[in-house]
Amino acid sequence: DAGITQSPRHKVTETGTPVTLRCHQTENHRYMYWYRQDPGHGLRLIHYSYGVKDTDKGEVSDGYSVSRSKTEDFLLTLESATSSQTSVYFCAISESDTGDTQYFGPGTRLTVL
Amino acid sequence: KQEVTQIPAALSVPEGENLVLNCSFTDSAIYNLQWFRQDPGKGLTSLLLIQSSQREQTSGRLNASLDKSSGRSTLYIAASQPGDSATYLCAVKGGAGSYQLTFGKGTKLSVIP
Numbered sequence: 036d037a038g039i040t041q042s043p044r045h046k047v048t049e050t051g052t053p054v055t056l057r058c059h060q061t062e063n064h065r066y067m068y069w070y071r072q073d074p075g076h077g078l079r080l081i082h083y084s085y086g087v088k089d090t091d092k093g094e095v096s097d098g099y100s101v102s103r104s105k106t107e108d109f110l111l112t113l114e115s116a117t118s119s120q121t122s123v124y125f126c127a128i129s130e131s132d133t134g135d136t137q138y139f140g141p142g143t144r145l146t147v148l
Numbered sequence: 149k150q151e152v153t154q155i156p157a158a159l160s161v162p163e164g165e166n167l168v169l170n171c172s173f174t175d176s177a178i179y180n181l182q183w184f185r186q187d188p189g190k191g192l193t194s195l196l197l198i199q200s201s202q203r204e205q206t207s208g209r210l211n212a213s214l215d216k217s218s219g220r221s222t223l224y225i226a227a228s229q230p231g232d233s234a235t236y237l238c239a240v241k242g243g244a245g246s247y248q249l250t251f252g253k254g255t256k257l258s259v260i261p
Contacts, residue, residue: 068249078192078237078251093248125191132247133179134199137239139192 038062039140041126047146054113056143058126060106066129067109068093068137069101071122078125084109085132116147150175150243154236154252161228162260169223169236169255175243176216183212183223184237186254192237196223200242228259 038061048054058067069081070093080093082101090101098120100112113120126140151174161167171181180199184192196205196212198221204213211224225232235254243250 075253077253078239080248083248127192133241136182136194136197137249138194139184141191 039126039128039138041124041140041143043143044141045144047148048116049148050117051115052147054116054145054147056111056124056126056145058109058111058140060109060126060128062128062138063106064128064130064138065106066132067103068127068129069099069109069111070125070127071095071120072125072142073122081111081124113145116145118147121145121147150178150240150246150250152238152240152250152252154238154255156255157253158256158258160258160260163228163230165228165259167225167228167257169225169238169257171221171223171238171252173219173221173240173243173250176219177243178216178240179242179247180240181212181214181221182239182241182249183210183221184239186235186237188234195236225257228257230259230261233257233259 040059042057068083070078072078079095084090084103102110124143127137129135129137182197183195198214209226214221235256237254238252239249
């Protein structure tokens with residue numbers, strides 16, 4: 036299995052609270068991604084990174100920000116969590132943007148009350 | 149916008165049966181197609197990656213085919229086992245001017261002993 040860890044694995048928070056999820060990889064892959072998975076919607080891309088300090092928006096980026104200060108770490112921040120952000124969040128990595136397999140982390144289950 | 153459809157949404161088969169899962173996509177200008185497996189409460193495990201120039205890939209009892217011109221892929225599972233029970237996700241990279249991975253909503257497979 037690709038060396039990807041996510042923390043925390045489970046979190047319950049209240050509306051309006053800031054939340055940061057961490058993704059850590061040991062594979063030295065250039066590309067990192069954050070997805071959310073919701074019933075009826077499947078997996079949707081939130082943000083991705085193509086290098087240190089290089090990030091871009093995905094399909095559902097509103098309400099989320101990201102940062103990547105080191106190759107191995109990609110942070111997802113919910114500045115002010117809302118109930119609609121209750122979801123399972125997955126981090127993924129890949130060596131290239133077009134030709135390679137994406138490997139996924141174990142996920143973080145976030146509940147916003 | 150690239151759209152990916154998986155049919156059927158759920159499938160139940162007796163152990164030992166051969167089966168086919170279907171995936172279709174709307175824009176054929178893709179880089180590759182990937183099949184994943186997801187067990188309940190777990191992350192995604194990559195099964196097979198087919199590049200746009202390839203017609204099929206095989207791994208053990210799994211065979212995936214790609215017909216890019218018609219926007220279709222199939223995942224063939226031979227001699228199904230109860231351990232194959234999981235949700236199978238199809239994802240395409242690219243299409244509709246995007247470099248990103250677009251997922252189908254999955255087929256939930258149950259293999260009955």
